[in-house]
Amino acid sequence: MSEKTEDIEISLLLEALYQRYHYDFRNYAHASLKRRLRQALEQMGFGSFSALQESLLHHPAMLPRLLNYLTVQVSELFRDPTYFRAIREKVVPHLHTYPSLKVWIAGCSSGEELYSFVILFREEGLEQRTLFYATDINQDALARAEAGIYDLDRIQLFTENHRKSGGKSSLSDYYSAAYGRASFDKSLRKQVVFSDHSLVTDAVFAEAHLISCRNVLIYFDRDLQDRALGLFKESLARRGFLGLGSKESMRFSAHAGAFADCVRDEKIYQKRAP
């Protein structure tokens, strides 16, 4: 009985979030969303989702606090090194044939995946001809991505990942350490445009030769996954590349036919010629 009330409250809260602020979580995969909402409820000190909803509707300052529970994913530089190795070995040779490139990091969160790509592109001699779009729905996360500052105790893992990804330089070339923080060099952001963009409610904004969107689609239900994959299909240039998270698949999607496997084990796809 109480369970059911909670489900009603959650669906009302998501509706309020959408109608008041246009953040649409209504079609997110429910189980993990519910867990994060329960965490938010407890840590923000509300007795019920109805109470949280009331506060959210009347106090816009609550919005970023709630969004940080709902969207921020902590990632790593070069998370899943074999993915970046596959990009280096199988995708980069194709990219060298273009005079100019656009790369879209969709759902960039606090920037770890973005910096991985910029460093990789610099190592491969592609950075100067590339424009990177780093997008997310969370303004706080975008600000963190733009700042490029990470806890120093994460650097050892980042360094190890970078090495395993086939890194051709030393990661320490790209950051300076002080006060327990590693601050990534601003030159890495020269070719980057940071932007607020939602895969749920916004449209395509540019043509891209490579889109990387990792561990974002698992948070969507199937309809939303289809919407996002449709955006990627539309945005990708002829024979453009799409990289997903290691456990994300196009198998159940309506758009599966538009993509061919490029590196199957790494979930790297290539758009088929029309």
Next chain:
Amino acid sequence: MTGAKAEAIVIGASAGALEALSAILPLLPADYGLPVMIVVHIPPDKKSVIAELFQAKCKIEVREAEDKEPIRGGTVYFAPPDYHLLVEADKTLSLSADEPVFYSRPSLDVLFESAADAYGPNLIAIVLTGANEDGAMGLKAVFEADGIAIVQRPEEAYAQGMPAAAMAACPEARVLSLKEIALYLTEIEKS
């Protein structure tokens, strides 16, 4: 006993998991009717061989869980390394890369709590051997949703921390040996 019909089983284990699961899974018959979702704490390497390993030993189908996959009876689903495994209300599986719980991803708590929401009184949850506290809150959630909570007898567990923590959080849980758990699971499916 709540009298509700069992529809699904969730199991969690950490240190000593392979041995403990080897005393249970191979005993399930090929035509077993219930789905079994399992979280084992394993290092976040990309490939895990645990599903393959058990597929070779078991009569029932064993695989690694995939995102958005419909849950089917007679199948054992292992959570993939470095992802949480969850059950949705429509009885499909989903994965998440949310923060680790008790340093663990996948986590028993995450699976158990979501399964308790989805299956309520029709769920059987089992905490096996392990050294941390993961699973204790999840088992409590299963019990509070009127599901059946089972803990491996700590004295016979390779590591006692996890069963002991689960018993402390959920004193009403049944405490059974591996042999009794295997028997219980084969019997409950027939009832």
